[in-house]
Structure formats: C-alpha cells, structure tokens
Amino acid sequence: MSRDLSLFRFPLVGPAAWAVITYLYLPIVVLVALSFNAGDSALSGWNGFSLRWYAAVAEDHDMLRALANSLIVASVATTAGTAVAVLAALGTSGARFRRQSAFEAMIGLPLIVPDVVAAIAMLLLFVALGLPLGLASLMLAHTVFAVPVAYLPIQARLQGLDPSLGEAAADLGAGPATSFRRIVLPLIWPGIVAGAMLAFIGSLGDVVVSYFVSGPGATTLPVYVFSMVRMGITPAVNAVSTLLVAVSVTLLLISYLLGRRFR
Amino acid sequence: MIAAGRRLSLIGPAILVIGVLLVVPLALMAYVSTLQRGDDGGVIWNLHTADAYVQFLYERDLFDQLALNSDYIRIFLRSITLSAVTAVVTLALAFPTALWMAFQPENRRPLLLLVVTVPFWTNLLVRNYAWVLMLRNGGFVDWVCQHVGLASAPIDILYTPVATGIGLVYSFLPFMILPIYVSMEKIDRRYIEAAYDLGADRWRAIRRVILPLSIPGIVGGLILVFVPCLGAFVSPELLGGAKSMMIGSLIQQQFGQARNWPFGSALAFVLLGLILVALWLHAVRFRRASSAQP
Numbered sequence: 180m181s182r183d184l185s186l187f188r189f190p191l192v193g194p195a196a197w198a199v200i201t202y203l204y205l206p207i208v209v210l211v212a213l214s215f216n217a218g219d220s221a222l223s224g225w226n227g228f229s230l231r232w233y234a235a236v237a238e239d240h241d242m243l244r245a246l247a248n249s250l251i252v253a254s255v256a257t258t259a260g261t262a263v264a265v266l267a268a269l270g271t272s273g274a275r276f277r278r279q280s281a282f283e284a285m286i287g288l289p290l291i292v293p294d295v296v297a298a299i300a301m302l303l304l305f306v307a308l309g310l311p312l313g314l315a316s317l318m319l320a321h322t323v324f325a326v327p328v329a330y331l332p333i334q335a336r337l338q339g340l341d342p343s344l345g346e347a348a349a350d351l352g353a354g355p356a357t358s359f360r361r362i363v364l365p366l367i368w369p370g371i372v373a374g375a376m377l378a379f380i381g382s383l384g385d386v387v388v389s390y391f392v393s394g395p396g397a398t399t400l401p402v403y404v405f406s407m408v409r410m411g412i413t414p415a416v417n418a419v420s421t422l423l424v425a426v427s428v429t430l431l432l433i434s435y436l437l438g439r440r441f442r
Numbered sequence: 443m444i445a446a447g448r449r450l451s452l453i454g455p456a457i458l459v460i461g462v463l464l465v466v467p468l469a470l471m472a473y474v475s476t477l478q479r480g481d482d483g484g485v486i487w488n489l490h491t492a493d494a495y496v497q498f499l500y501e502r503d504l505f506d507q508l509a510l511n512s513d514y515i516r517i518f519l520r521s522i523t524l525s526a527v528t529a530v531v532t533l534a535l536a537f538p539t540a541l542w543m544a545f546q547p548e549n550r551r552p553l554l555l556l557v558v559t560v561p562f563w564t565n566l567l568v569r570n571y572a573w574v575l576m577l578r579n580g581g582f583v584d585w586v587c588q589h590v591g592l593a594s595a596p597i598d599i600l601y602t603p604v605a606t607g608i609g610l611v612y613s614f615l616p617f618m619i620l621p622i623y624v625s626m627e628k629i630d631r632r633y634i635e636a637a638y639d640l641g642a643d644r645w646r647a648i649r650r651v652i653l654p655l656s657i658p659g660i661v662g663g664l665i666l667v668f669v670p671c672l673g674a675f676v677s678p679e680l681l682g683g684a685k686s687m688m689i690g691s692l693i694q695q696q697f698g699q700a701r702n703w704p705f706g707s708a709l710a711f712v713l714l715g716l717i718l719v720a721l722w723l724h725a726v727r728f729r730r731a732s733s734a735q736p
Contacts, residue, residue, distance in 0.1 A: 186635065187545035189644050196542035199535050203561045203615065206572035209582050213575060263455045270452030286456055288464055293673020293717065295690040296710040299697055300467035303474055303707070306484075323463045326456055377563070384565040387675045387690075391697070401567045408571055408680060417575070420568040427564045435556050 207424060214417035232418040242419060245403035248314065252389075252399060253382035255318045260325025261333075261375045267326070268334040268367075269359075273342070289324045297323070298391035305392060312394030320392045321382040328381050329374030336370025337363075369437055376434045380427050468714070475707035485703050494708035514692070518712070521688040524603060525671035528610040529618075529664045535611070536618035536663060541652065543619075544626035551627070555620075562616035570609045570680045577605050577681070601683030609677030614670060618663035625659030626652065665724050669717050689713050 217229035236242060267286060271279065289297065298320070305316050340363070348358040386401040393402060400423070407416050478489035501511035543554045561569065576582045577600040587593040599605050629652060637647045675690035682688065689709065696706030 186638065187631070189541060189545075189648060192538045192542045195538035199539040199615070199619075200557060202535075202612075203558065205582075206569065206576050206612070207561065207564065210568070210572040210575055260459075263459055266452045266454075267456035270449050270456075276446075276449060282453055282457070285460055285465070288460055291669070291717065291721065292464065292468070293670065293690070293713060295673050295675050295693050296468075296471070296714050297464060299693060299706060299710055300471040301463060302697070303470050303703070304463070304467040307470060319463055323460060326459055330456070380563050384563075384567065386567045391694075401565065404571070405567055405676075405679075408567075408574065412574070416571065420565070420571055423565045423568050428560060431556070431560055431563050435552075 210417060211421045211424065213414070214421040216414060216417070218414065232414045233422075235413075235415045236418045236422070239415065241398075242400070242403055242415075245398045245400045248317075248393075248397055249383055249400040252314060252317045252321055253379050256321030256325045256382045257329075257375050257379045259318075259322045260378050261329040261371060263322075263326050264329035264333055264374060264378075265367075265371060267330055268337050269363075271334060272337045272340075286327050286330055288327075290327050294385070294387040298388040301388070302391045312392055313397040316392045316394070317389060317397055317399065320388050321385065324381060324385070324388070325378035329371075329378045332374040332377065333367060333370040336367045340366055372437055373434045376430045380430055383426065384423070471707045472711055475704055475711050477704050479702055479704050482701075484701075491704075494702075494704035497705050498708060498712065514709070517687055517692050518689060518716075520603070520686065521672055522716070524607060524610065524688065525668050525674075528607060528614065528671050529667045531607070531611050532615050532618040532667050533660065533664065535615060536622055537656075537660075540619050540622035540626055540656075540659070541648070543623050544629075555623070558616055558619050566613060566676055567680075569613060570676050573605070573609050573612060574600065574680055577608065600681065601686075603682060603686040606678045606682035606686055606688070609681040610671050610674055613674070613677055614667040617666040617670070621662040621666065622656055622659040625656040625662075629655045661724065661727070665720065669720055672716060672720075673713055 214232060215228050215230070216225055217231065218226035271282065292300075301316075301320050301323075302312075304310075305312060310316055344362055344366070345358055348362045353361065384401060385399075386405050389399045389402045390405065393399060400419070404416060404419055404423075407413070474485055475494050476490050476492070477485040477487065478491045478493065480486050496508070498514050499510065500508040501513075502508060539558070543551060543558070546554060574581075578584070579596045579598065579600070581600075583599065584593070584597055587597055599608075633651050633655070634647050637651045642650065673690050674688060675694065678686065678688040678691050679694075682691075693706050693709045693713070696702045696709060700706075
C-alpha cells in the first residue's frame with residue numbers, strides 16, 4: 180500500500196535537519212580546506228593553494244613512526260578483538276542461557292566506563308605487574324575496546340540468521356565445523372567486516388587510553404597530534420588531521436557499500 | 443542448542459579479556475585509592491589510608507587543620523552541569539533531525555544514516571581540533587561574525603566553558619540522533635494518520651503521538667550523551683581553558699604533574715560511581731515505564 184508521504188512532512192523540520200547536518204560537516208570542511216593553505220601559520224588567512232604541509236607531514240619522521248605505531252596497534256587489536264567478538268557472538272546466539280544479561284553487561288563494560296577511568300585503571304595494572312609501557316600495553320588496552328565494538332554488528336547479523344539453515348546443513352550431513360565454515364561464516368561475514376572496521380577506526384582514533392598507556396617510545400598518531408595541538412599549532416596538524424578524516428571516511432564507505440551488497 | 447561447556451569455550455575469551463584487562467584493573471584502582479601516596483609519586487602498596495577521600499573534601503591549612511575545600515566539588519559540579527546542558531542542547535538539535543530522517547522515503551534512509559554517522563566515526567581529536575580552528579580569534583566563526591556585522595571586535599570564545607560545550611555537543615550529537623531516529627522509525631504510521639483523522643494538526647501529531655512514542659529513544663540518547671560527557675577529556679583539554687577544568691582533566695593531572703595516584707584513583711572512582719548512579723536511575727525509570735505499559 181502506498182502512503183501519502185506528504186502527511187509525514189512537518190514544517191521547519193527539514194530546514195532544521197539540514198542546518199544540523201551543515202553544522203556536523205562545516206568544521207570538517209574548514210579543516211580540510213585549511214590543510215591546503217599555503218600560509219606559514221595555522222592562524223594566517225588564505226594564502227593560496229599548496230600541498231606543502233602534506234610534504235611536511237611526509238618528512239616528519241616522528242610523525243611517520245607514530246603513524247606506523249597506530250597502524251600496528253590497530254591491526255593487532257582489531258584482529259584479536261574481532262576474533263574474541265566472533266566467538267562471543269556465536270556463544271550468545273540461540274536460546275537464552277543463565278547469566279546471559281550479566282555476560283552482556285560485561286561485554287558492554289568498556290563502552291560504559293569513561294576512557295579516562297579505564298585508561299588509568301589499566302595503567303595501574305601494567306605498573307603493578309611490572310609490564311613496561313609500550314606497543315604491547317597499547318595492543319592489550321585497545322583490544323579491550325575492540326571487543327564490544329566488533330561484537331555488536333556481528334551479534335546483530337547472527338540474530339538475523341535463520342536457525343533452520345544450520346539444521347538443514349546438519350540434515351545434509353555437515354558437522355558443526357563444516358556447517359560453520361560453509362553456512363554461518365559466509366552469512367555473518369558482512370557483520371564481521373563491519374565490526375572489524377569499526378574496531379579499527381576506534382583504535383586508530385583513540386587518544387585518551389593511548390595517552391595514558393603508551394610509553395615514551397610508542398606514541399600513536401592521535402597522541403602525537405594531541406601534543407602538537409597543545410604545544411602550538413602548525414599547519415602540518417591540519418594536513419595530518421585531514422589524512423585521518425580521509426582514512427575514517429574511506430573505511431566507513433567500504434563498510435557501508437559491503438553492507439549494501441550483502442543485504 | 444549450545445551445551446554449557448561449549449558455550450563457555452566460546453564466550454570465555456571475551457570474559458577473560460575484559461575481566462583481566464578491565465574488571466581487575468578497576469578493582470585495583472579502587473584498592474589504590476585507599477593507599478598511602480609514595481614520596482616520589484606512585485604508591486606504598488600495603489599502607490592504607492583514607493587520605494585520598496579526605497583530600498576530595500578538605501585541605502590541610504597552615505596549622506595542619508582540616509578545612510573544607512570546595513575546589514574539587516566545584517569541578518565535579520561544573521562537569522555535571524556542562525554534561526546536562528550538553529544533553530539538553532543535543533536533544534534540541536537531534537529531535538528535528540531525527541524526525542526528518544525517520545519520515546523520509548524508506549530507500550533514502552540508509553544514506554541519511556550514513557551521513558550522520560560519518561562525523562561520529564571521524565576521529566574525536568580531529569573533530570575537536572577542527573573547532574579550535576573554527577573558534578579561535580581570526581577563525582571561521584570570528585570571521586563570519588565580523589563580516590555579517592554580528593560583532594565589531596574579535597570574539598573570544600576559545601578556552602571558555604562555552605567552547606567546551608560546543609565541542610561536547612558536536613562530539614556527542616550523533617549519540618542523540620541515532621537512538622531517537624530508531625524509535626521514530628518504528629512508530630506505526632497509522633497512529634499518525636489516525637491522529638489526523640481525529641482532527642489533529644501536524645504540531646499536535648508531533649506533540650501527542652510522535653513525541654510520547656519516541657521517549658525511549660530520547661531517554662536513551664540523554665544517557666548516551668550525559669554519561670560520556672561526564673568523563674570527557676579531549677574537548678575540555680583542547681577547547682576549555684584552565685578555569686573550566688572538568689573531571690577528566692583533573693584525574694589526568696593527578697596522574698601527571700601532581701603524581702598523586704591514590705587521589706587520582708579516588709577521583710576516577712567517584713566519577714565511575716556517578717555514572718553508575720545515572721545508569722541505575724535510567725534502569726529504574728525504564729523498568730517502571732515498561733511495567734506501566736501492559
């Protein structure tokens with residue numbers, strides 16, 4: 180049945196929504212535009228188009244090392260966190276079980292505890308255990324946050340799965356391993372990809388936790404940018420920030436398009 | 443049907459990771475908050491004292507007497523106020539946005555969802571830094587205000603609580619739009635048509651039908667904004683000034699310059715307590731609301 184959509188249009192709501200969307204994008208657009216500004220200071224007005232600050236980023240070895248650290252940490256944390264999340268999602272699928280809500284509360288805990296609190300708590304643990312702060316501590320900390328972020332889309336995907344598919348596979352003689360590999364995995368794959376990408380973006384963007392648990396030699400890119408911004412702003416910050424925006428947007432678009440293709 | 447043993451082997455790794463790396467550390471943090479601070483920073487692991495909690499309320503004056511000190515309470519109250527204001531402002535911005543999105547043609551909605559999600563997944567630090575560029579003297583906002591004649595002199599917003607508020611609203615707006623959108627999308631369109639049939643105009647349909655049915659999303663959004671705001675670190679650090687410190691920065695300071703781990707842990711613990719109270723109130727309210735509806 181087709182509905183008269185005009186019944187659901189409300190006065191002023193459309194313009195208000197467009198104003199909010201503009202508000203969401205305006206700062207990002209201004210940032211991206213300023214990253215191409217030729218001027219010597221982030222404070223100066225428009226001095227013409229230039230890629231010089233991107234060149235400056237490419238030559239800043241500390242920054243490149245921070246970028247490499249970020250990518251290594253995000254890759255490891257995403258892989259570990261997603262693997263744990265897939266198992267957890269499989270474990271919570273199907274009939275409800277005892278203490279399910281307690282388990283779900285626990286898996287959501289990293290999203291509830293403020294990052295400042297989680298960060299200092301982990302810092303205390305690493306210090307108490309005598310674990311040196313560095314890439315390893317960063318990977319562990321980021322994995323904790325990757326688990327719930329990856330769990331939610333995977334679990335949503337599993338919930339939409341028709342249980343009779345597994346039964347049909349079993350009827351046709353597939354063992355649990357075959358049934359998982361040939362039936363379940365391909366069907367939840369978009370959820371896994373989406374979850375992994377969100378975990379990756381989250382790890383790549385994290386400032387607070389990394390700020391506390393990274394040692395002196397293991398700065399991540401956001402922590403590096405954070406200290407750059409606080410010490411005094413050079414236009415190179417605009418360039419590297421724009422690159423970070425580009426990475427998130429690209430990953431999100433891939434995740435969106437994959438989701439559409441598999442739907 | 444999954445057997446209990448197999449289930450445990452599936453969810454076990456998650457329990458292990460979050461248990462060892464988050465639950466145990468939180469317990470350790472609670473423990474550290476009861477310890478004596480070491481002379482060179484750090485803590486003395488087996489010397490217990492309530493110093494950290496006493497320091498939250500009192501300070502020692504010149505004569506070694508305890509005097510009530512409201513500095514830290516003020517920072518907590520400022521954080522709570524700023525978080526509440528942020529939650530209300532995001533609600534005011536998110537409600538029309540979600541309303542508009544939810545009543546767009548069905549095939550356009552996923553794209554709109556993507557449009558509001560992109561800023562949400564864009565690096566938090568970058569988004570707040572972008573506001574530094576917007577709000578600074580000679581920045582975008584200043585430039586626009588002077589060119590349209592709203593201001594005659596450079597305006598000073600950066601490094602004030604207002605700037606922190608702008609950063610917080612901006613950071614958490616998608617947290618408000620998404621849950622409200624989800625509740626509104628679920629509303630049976632026939633209710634609205636029935637309201638029209640009964641003589642309601644559009645405003646009345648919004649007020650009497652759509653608004654009450656979106657309450658779960660609104661309450662969820664308020665919680666999703668208020669709770670992370672309380673512990674926010676990036677926006678206050680980049681956009682706020684020294685005079686508008688929030689809890690997150692205070693905690694960081696105790697672990698950084700002040701090197702007072704027990705006090706930092708106590709502050710973090712109080713913050714966590716505040717958040718649990720907020721969540722508990724939400725749960726109580728929600729349970730009552732759902733039991734009221736048969």
